[in-house]
Amino acid sequence: MxxxxxxxxxxxxxxxxxxxxxxxxxxxxxxxxxxxxxxxxxxxxxxxxxxxxxxxxxxxxxxxxxxxxxxxAGPARAPYSHSVRDGKPLHGPLKALVDLLEGAHRAPPERLPAVAAAAGRALDLRIGVYLADYDQRTLVRADSAAELDIATTVAGDVFRRAGTAVTRDAPGPTLWTVLLDGVERLGVLEIVPTDDADPDDPVLREQCRWLSTLLGHLVTVTTQYGDGLDVRRRRRHRGSPAELLWQSLPPLTGATDSVVVGASVQPAYDLCGVAFDYALSERLARLALFDAGSRTGDANHAVVSALAAYRAARRDGASLAEQYAAVGRELAGSATVVTGVLAELDLVTGGLRWLDAGHPSPLIVRGDAVLPETGEVATGFDRPPRATEVRLRPGDVLALYSSGLVRATDRAGTPFGRERVAECVAGGTPPPETARLLTQAVVAHAGGEPAADAGVLVARWVPR
Missing domain, CATH: 1.10.260 (434 Repressor (Amino-terminal Domain))
Incomplete structure (x- = not known):
């Protein structure tokens, strides 16, 4: 000292x-x-x-x-005998961190872009926040009407790859980096250095990475108690069945160091009868998909009830068979038939076991090969389940999907089919992007929104 x-x-x-x-x-x-x-x-x-x-x-x-x-309030202070650090950092990365945390305290969601801009100034950066819409086709600026197409722009490529890129168009270089909440892609950040800094500087990129991670977390947290950012992400009206289902679904991406999970559903704004769920731990990945088939109010309530019963049983420590039975009891007496798949993957051994209730069997891709399907039986959760066990190898990809996804037809009446699903899953892209591309391929095949909900849950086993 x-x-x-x-x-x-x-x-x-x-x-x-x-x-x-x-x-x-x-x-x-x-x-x-x-x-x-x-x-x-x-x-x-x-x-x-x-x-x-x-x-x-x-x-x-x-x-x-x-x-x-x-x-x-103002005059210079008297010095102490020893040097004392300022209570609040005055510049640099730590100041940016403090500004972001202090600015977000009690801030409504729509204020976050301004908070991010203030934090950026401490790093001599100008920061713009873009959020992905619910269709995951467009990046919308959080504080203006600006939009960027995910399929054709540099920013969209950064979102698709969950990476970083630099553009050097006038008036100066711009660093684009994905906006993440944990592992879930929320959008991208547009970062412009204001002090002639090199956007390829690894130190600058590292600072932008933790700024993006913290800001992504704040976006998710604040959206839970305000609509300011959620409204920006919507491109059109979302019906009440879809509103109920979206509030019930987990994030579209989840991961541990042993498994990566990605999901997607269409039509995003009119979703009605399909729901997915997952729970990841050190030892197990628990996966589920429920499908009510039709797109009615009764179907919506039935699939939400099935999802709730499954979660309640799973969180009580019930076995896979007991979870299945709990869903069956919840749906007893319902006029709507709900099909589905409940699966457990042992993340140490690769052992996979699933129970299906009249639902297409999961698709397993190993390299470029697709493991044979086990068939489909016409039943629901009111009947005894059919149990299947397989052993995965590292890198294998598992896909649970709705009937509406494979049965979506083009104008000639040709269904999308399991073969096209396998082609998308075997593409080698990460599960979140695989799921997004797959449901959008279904929409393109159908020439618009499919007649039945198309949902998919993709998981890749990557043991430590």
């Missing part, structure tokens, strides 16, 4: 004491209240450079003067 020379401290303290407007008696009273033990005469002698004081007493005097200067 570095100590200030006593003579210099005394000189600066005397100057600040004069600015404080305190009398000697008032200063002594404040010093005494802090625990000082020197007399009024000894303080007077010290301030006139006639004697010295112990370091602790000098610092008490400095604190007494500073308390008064704080009341006056």
């Amino acid at each position: 570095r100590f200030l020379p006593e003579g210099e401290q005394q000189r600066l303290l005397t100057v600040c004491f004069a600015r404080s407007g305190l009398t000697l008696e008032e200063l002594w009273m404040r010093y005494f209240a802090l625990g000082g033990s020197q007399s009024l005469l000894e303080l007077d002698a010290y301030l006139n450079s006639l004697t010295t004081l112990p370091r602790v007493d000098r610092d008490m005097l400095a604190h007494a003067v500073n308390e008064r200067l704080d009341e006056l």
